[in-house]
Every structure is written in structure tokens, then in C-alpha cells.
Amino acid sequence: MRGFSESHVNDVTSDKPAQSFSAAMASLSTTSEEFVPALADLILRSARQHRASDVHLIPTEDRLLMRWRIDGVLQHVAAFDGSLTQRLVARLKVMSGLLTYRTDVPQEGRIAAEFMTKLTSPSPAEAHHSRPAPTRRAKNKLVDSAEAAAVPVGITGEVRVTTFPTLFGEKAAIRLFADVGRFQRLNDLELPADVEAELIELLHRTSGVILLTGPSGSGKTTTAYACLREIVRRFGDERSVMTLEDPIEMVVSGVTQSQIRPHVGFDLPTGLKSMMRQDPDVIMIGE
Template identity: 35%
Template sequence: MFANASQDLDLNRLLDALLAEQRIAACDALKVLERARQHPDEHPLELIAALALADPLHPGQHLGLDALCHWLADQVGQPFLHIDPLQVDLAQVASLMSAAFAERHGILAVALDDSSVTVASAQPYRRDWEADLNHSLGKRVQRVLASPRQIRQLTPTFFGLAHSLRGAGQPPAPGLSELEQLLELGASQAQAGAEDQNVVRIVDWMLQYAIEQRASDIHLEPRRELGHLRLRIDGLLYPVYAFPAGIALAMVSRLKHLGRMNVAEKRRPQDGRLKSRLPDGAQIELRLSTLPTPFGEKLVLRLFDPQLRHETLEHLGLEAPLLVQWKALLQRRQGILLVTGPTGSGKTSTLYASLRHLATPQVNLCSIEDPIERLEPAINQLQVQPGLGLGFADGVRALLRQDPDIIMIGEIRDQETAQVAVQAALTGHLVLSTLHTDDACAAITRLQELKVADYLIRATLLGVMAQRLVRTLCPSCQGMEHTDRPACQTCRGSGFHGRTGLFELLRVGSALRQRITPGADLEALRQQAAADGLHDLRRCGRRLAEQRLTSLDEVLRVCG
């Protein structure tokens, strides 16, 4: 029993138990007691965790708050729960009790079914609230132990969002005119009164939460009754929340205002852009895209991490030999370099990192993109505008009159763009672009399909980088039994956290050029490339699996 007379956790009894189990040293216990005198209102587990003591059971790791919570849960016989907002119906649980009741008792409802309500608490012995909750809800209370920090941080989020949802109505009136609107995240902390402020708060929460979860994309999808919010994390989509349809549409309108889009136009797809500022002052860029559906506009926001603005070739995950070879190809004065792969495989990151590698005061870098995904100060960027008759091909022709040294074409989609890319390479320019193909050799046959003459492919194509993104194994639960993995808070039980690249680099040498003939056989091209030293994507994936960076199943999922 670790409780005092008031049923709160007693620090001295906790320390005695930790000392008895040799989880901490006596000198460390004295340090904890000294900190307790300086911070008398701090939770006992947080007092211990704040000193970052060495964990004897896990050499090289600290005795952190979650480890202490796991230990305490085992001691008191209550399940430990890392609260994942992705798994909580916020509106449902926030309606079970008032915010004042939750804050007064330090509890948070996290789940509800027909017969019971699950309540998280960081004080496992306190029961003064159970009878009231049981009486008001008429349901059995199931207790779980959770981190006091999580409960403290999530309580205002849960109840604040529920308050905003109840009060949300129409979006705010337009009045923003800058090309890139700056959204101050975390600035709307006061309780919302006006209906438009409720929508602002909900959008604020959505963006902050997406950034905290490392999401690459946010999907707001209208349906007949509800609007669904999903986040793409490490390449997979996760359901987050279901808003009333009217609120979801109001959120879309709010974001269209911020992205300088035509709010009244709901029949045609639109693109926009905005910047958001986090509470710590960092900025993040977002690209917006709308799509009309039978139930309203679907909105997708792509988030660009500000750290990517400084990402170099060394950060992409290229193995050392491939990195050297790619850099050598980038030093060529003229020709075409292609990056291939499906949507979301990291092609844009590779192109931008390559351009940063080439950016010096002595060269003129130009790009034509649809849309401009990241604003780069060293690149003269032009955006495709089909409504004005400016496509990729016309854009390249315009760039050629700007005395460029290096041209980046966002994507070679059609015959005309392929032809002007080849002409640019023939006239003394280095051209970088992307294609959608399964592997590097397929880029050759794709160019043939786009009616590029074989002799022009032989004369201009320098190399092709094919790539994919695979999820990396979670460092926190790697090596755990599968049954233990669901408790991992880092990866939510998936076993993966973060992504890295798989790459294959095709360098077009003399032997391969001889095989670029009318009706060239793709398999023959692959065999020649392998003879020239190409290591395909699957082989790259096997090496990463052998290094315990990913799994073979993940490689097969991505590469087929």
C-alpha cells in the first residue's frame, strides 16, 4: 500500500519499494526527497522521473515516467494505459463528466460501452469520485492507471474540443489577403464565445495534433451525416475523429480562407498554401487541395516539416556507394536525371535535396512545378497554371529563355513535356525530373511510350533513381514479443516508427545504351542493368532488414 491518509500516493513508501527492488540507489532517493521539498505539489512519479535516474533493469536507459507508471500499475494491480487520442471518442467521453469534476479529481474518461466506463487516473487509491460517477452514469467503473502528465495535458484538450464542437457554426468572414497566410497555432487559448471562434479552435487543435503525431497529410472527408478526419502517419491513414457534417464543412471553409482560396467556389478543385506557426515559434508549411464530392468539399492538407528545408542528400538514407554515384551524376553539365516511384515515395524530397547540393552563387537553378511544394530561396520557381495556358512544356520553354544552368521539371507527364525536356538537355542544360514507374529500367520504356526517339534517350539520359519509403522498426519495442507490443506508446503497437528510403540507381552506360532500341524488352534492360552492377529495391530492402532497420514483410508490402 503506497497511499497516505488522504489516499494519495505517498512518496516515501514509493521510494521504499523502489529501494527494496533495487530500482534506485539510496543516494538517488535522497535527491528525490530534496526535489520534493522544492516542488511539494508535483506528483510523486513525476518527482522521481524528473531526475532521469539510470534504470538498472534497462542499461543505458533512464527511469522515465512511463517506466514508473508501468511499475506502479503492476504493484497495484491496475492496467496501465498510454492514452492515445486517436483511439478515444472525444465527444462521447467528454460528455460523461464536467471538466471541473475531471480536473478536481485528476481523472479522465477514455472509453465507454454498454455496461461500463473506463476512467484513467494517476492516483490508484483514490476512490472518492467513483460512487458519484457510478450513480450518475449507472455504469460500472473500470479503472486504469495513466501518466499524470498525460491526464493533465489531455484534460483541457478533450473538454475544450468538445466545448468548441457544441458551439461551432459558420466559419469566420474572409479578410485575409496575403499569398501565404500565417496561422498562429496555440494562440486561441481563451474559451470560445462566438461561433466562428469555435471553428478556429477546432482547426487550431486539428493542426497542432497532426503536427504532434508526425502526420504528413490531413484528410477532411465529408459524408452524409458526419465529416471524417484522418491522418496519414508513416504512410498509412488513421481515423481520428468524426465531426457533425456542418462543422466539417465549416472547417473546410476556414482553411480555404487561410489558404487564399475562393470560398464561394465549391464545384471545382482548388489549391492553396499557408504557413502555420507553432507555439515554440517554428513555422511549418501546408499545401491545401480541395475536391468536390456529393456531400461537400473534401480537403487534403500536406504538411511540410520545416526541417526538410535543410535536408541534404546525406539525410535521405542513401547507402554510401549510391550517394557517391548520385553526386557524380549531379556534376554532369548536361543530360537528364530522373527520379521514379509512386506518389508519396519521397521523389520530391530527393529532387530538392539534389538541387540544394547543386545550389551555388555560380549557377542559375530554375524549376517548373505543379504545384510548388516547398519554397526554396536558391531556386527560381515557376508554378504550372493550366487556367492561364501555362503547362509544363510551356513553362520549360519560358525557363530556357532565362539563361538556366539546371532545370527541374516537377513531372514528365506527357509527350510534349518529354520532348522539351530532351531538347533542354541537348542544348547544354542539366534536367532533373520525375516519372511514375515501378523501377529504374521502366523509365526507359516509359520515355519510349511518350514518343521520345531512341537515339535521343541514348544521347540524353544519364541515370535513373527509383525509390520507395518503408517504415522503420520502432526503437522502443523492437525485440518485444508481439503480445507486449500493443503497450508501446511510440508506435501505438504497430511495431514501426518513422520511415526511410529504398533506392536503386541506374547509371546509363554504353552497354545499356546499345539495348535502347525500338520495342526494347524491359526484362533485357533489367538483366543488363544488373550485369552493370545495379542493386534493385528488394535487395536494398533485404539489407535494411538484415540491419534490423525494417522487416522483410514491410519490404514486400512496399515493393510487391
């Protein structure tokens, strides 16, 4: 494998995520047949540890750039040799059940359960080189430091992979959703007390519309699911709660969830029209 020390990972920035990733990657064997699978696993675990919401793998003429979106800000983490582009993206496709031989069309999938199980345990490199970043609450001394240290290093939330054909190869975007056990309720979101109280009051009303808007990765989906759980907690079986989503990103107990499938004629207008005949009390539309 040519020039790994100088070109497979280079131009690493001086920020903490880049340093941590570079240190963890130093333990990978570049001559091993398992190098690319190990690299893919490391990228996913490291990004989760640093609370990245998205990972961008961007091919250029001679390199593959990796950027992470953390707290809404996209930042450079590493640059790999361009020879890795096709193999690394192909590995992510295998993990997501996508067609590796179709590089000319956009594709979207989710990391399969068999790979997620493997990712729930940190690699030796991460265990040695990485420490979880403190939460905002920990920084404000609102929680014990032990709670801040309990951030999972492995992958326990859902991971979505999308690929897109570009001039220099396929660009891959990886969305890391919140862990299933975190941000379940509204009070887990650390909203200002007055905002949380007002939102709960709105959710308890019998009519009206609530719009959740914001840039990608700002927490719209997480907030929407927390709102659904609040309605189920407060009203239980007294309200029929239904969703129409694209895609379904989390399963919420007590909610009837449906995913649109435009390729078979089940699009948003059709689904919403039919859903209104199901006697719902609450409808959540998620794109």
C-alpha cells in the same frame, strides 16, 4: 451544439495519434464561438507533431472522417459529427484564401502567413497531452535523445489545402510540407550511404536525366530540393540552375524558380521551350 461527447468526436482508434488527438481535443470548449478555429488549429499542429504528410477530411452521410497519412500509410484518427463539415472546411478555406461560397468546384491554396504565425506555438492542450514521436535515427540510437525531443510541435513548414466537391459536402486534403529547417541537405534524408554517394556523383555530372518517382508523400519533392541545394553547394555560380514547378513548394537560394500558370497560357511545354533559351545548365521539372 448537439451531442458533442458522443458524436462530435467518436470511433477513435486505439493507435497513438488518435489517442493523442482525442486527449488534446478534450480541452476545447464546444460552446465557444472559437471552437471551429481552435479545432482547425489543433488538427494542423497535431498532424505535424505526429509527422503526418497529409490530412484527409472526408464527409459521409452523417459524419466527417479524419485520416492522417503517416510514413505513407493512411490511418483513421477521428470522426466528427456531420454538422461540423461545412464549418470546418470553410475555416480552412478562410485560412488558405479560398472562396468559401464556392462549394461546387475544386480549389487549392496555402495557409496564409498570418495564420502560420499563430500556429507556430503549441496549444496548452498539446503541450500537456502530446509528446513528439522519436525519429528513426533516435530509435536506432544514432542521435542523442535530446535531438529526437526537438521535433517542433507548431507548424513551421508550408501547408497546402485543397477542396473537392463530393455527394455529402466538400472533401478537404491538407498537405504538410517538411519544415524549412529540416531535410535541407541530402545527408539529412537518411539515405543509405551507397545510395547517397551515387546520387551525389550523378548530380555532379554535366549531362543526363535523373527521375525521382514514388507515391504521394514519399519524399519526392523534399529529395528534389535537396538535390538542387547539393548542386548549388558544389558549383555555386558556375552553373545556371532553373526550375519549372506546379506549384513552387520551397524557395531555394541560388536557383531561378518559376511556377507554371496554365490559365494564362504559361503551361509546361511553353515554359520548358522558353526556358531552354535562357541558357540553363540544370533544369528541374516538378509537377
